[in-house]
Amino acid sequence: MLPILLPVIGGFLILPLHFQEDRKRNLYAETIVILTSVLVWIAIFAVRREPVELYSFTRGFSIDLRVDGPAMLFAGMVSLMWPFVMLYAFDYMAETHRKNMFFAFYVMTYGITLGVAFASNMTTLYVFYEMLSLVTIPLVIYYQDHESLYAGRKYAAYTIGGASLAFFAVLMTTVYGDAGNFAYGGSILGVGAGYGIMQVAYLFAFFGFGVKAAVFPLHDWLPTASAAPTPVTALLHAVAVVNSGVFAIMRTTWYVYGPEYLMGRPAQIIAILVAAFTLVFAAGMALKERHFKRRLAYSTVSNLSYMLFGIMLLTPEGLTGGLLHMLFHGIIKMSLFLCAGAFMHVMGKNYIYEVNGVGRKMPITFTVYTLGALSLTGIPLFCGFVSKWHLITAGIAAGTAWGLIGVIALILSAFLCAMYTLNVSIRAFFPPADKDRFTDGKGLHEAHLLMLIPMLVFAVINVIFGMFPGPIVSFIERIAAGLI
Helix, strand or coil: CHHHHHHHHHHHCHHHHCCCCHHHHHHHHHHHHHHHHHHHHHHHHHCCCCCEEEEEEECCEEEEECCCHHHHHHHHHHHHHHHHHHHHHHHHCCCCCCHHHHHHHHHHHHHHHHHHHHECEHHHHHHHHHHHHHHHHHHHCCCCCHHHHHHHHHHHHHHHHHHHHHHHHHHHHHHCCCCCECCCCCCCCCCCCCHHHHHHHHHHHHHHHCCCCCCCCCCCHHHHHHHCCHHHHHHHHHCHHHHHHHHHHHHHHHHHHCHHHHCCCHHHHHHHHHHHHHHHHHHHHHHHCCEHHHHHHHHHHHHHHHHHHHHHCCCHHHHHHHHHHHHHHHHHHHHHHHHHHHHHHHHCCCEHHHHCCHHHCCHHHHHHHHHHHHHHHCCCCCHHHHHHHHHHHHHHHHCCHHHHHHHHHHHHHHHHHHHHHHHHHHHHHCCCHHHCCCCCCCCCCCCCHHHHHHHHHHHHHHHHHHHCCHHHHHHHHHHHCCCC
């Protein structure tokens, strides 16, 4: 309970404490976040693996926590990323107003995300999943202008509406299964509910939780939410919110329904084809988009469906690829968003064409961006190649028509990804002579050290996991095989 409660309570206390000095607030918030990360790793290595019931609403509906393999992966990646992004946020938000409100909800979001990770049944997952929507709305509308308020309304409508769809699946799997408990291979085999209605309930869960995973046609909130400050969009689009959607679908698919229940059924085929379409469609939209952060947001929409494709193959190889991409995409996209935010913070500009020549004045930022772009494209020696390779080989090994359709979609999306990411790097370092607008701009410089450190950390992790992926691949293969 401690990794969940500490940031929720500690973050809430920022409001009544009403810090007047940035230094004191920053020290308090960073201390809470670091202590939480320490508690996460104590939980990963030291606690019992059996579920622990905290509270029971009624028979079958209870709040249970458990640290198993997927929980270790999701909580571990979140705990390593959050402290560094907090450092970035301190400088990024230095000149803004309502900072107590911002950091209060920013810290609370950490605890709620860990609640999603440690959930042991559908009821617990659903409660924290819905709380995550509510606690991030104030972050999306932080600037309080028309664009932010519109983004907040759309975000609330999509995510709360999606949770309403998923609630049907929560009820069905709790009533007609083993109280919705998570067990590798599924917990509803042999139940008395009608087979057809349970398939429908699964699709409700896929599209309901799939709102946060931005599946077509429920993806539109994600690019719009780019109106939020960059520290928010980095976590929303790379780790906390979107991966919570993927994580919830993975739990429902592999730990409630199970591959045997879904394999070859209409629910699986519909879900995997929707994922394949989404990843190509969103890549095309990213290529078309001219706003820097919205382009990266569409890229996130595409890459989330990479993960869903792997999960929906219903093979251990596919699950390995999906979980690998959940981790590696989070590292890559965090790096890309932080670079985009640094450019926008220093320049006060938002669009791709305004990047022309800036790489010569911000070489560290755009070198880190380029490394992330190469990784996201799937170039060897970067971590993005590792996960995409596993996804493609898993799709071929599945031996199904929809698996091959997904593989073709992955390859096409990778080509589009190269075009929409590396185009920015080319503009930054090698602009056309008649469009070199900003290389002589006075006052143009690298972002503050607190913003550069997280970017460099994620760039190093990107390269290390790309060159030495063995240990993490082995760990995730054990999760996918049900050994952890």
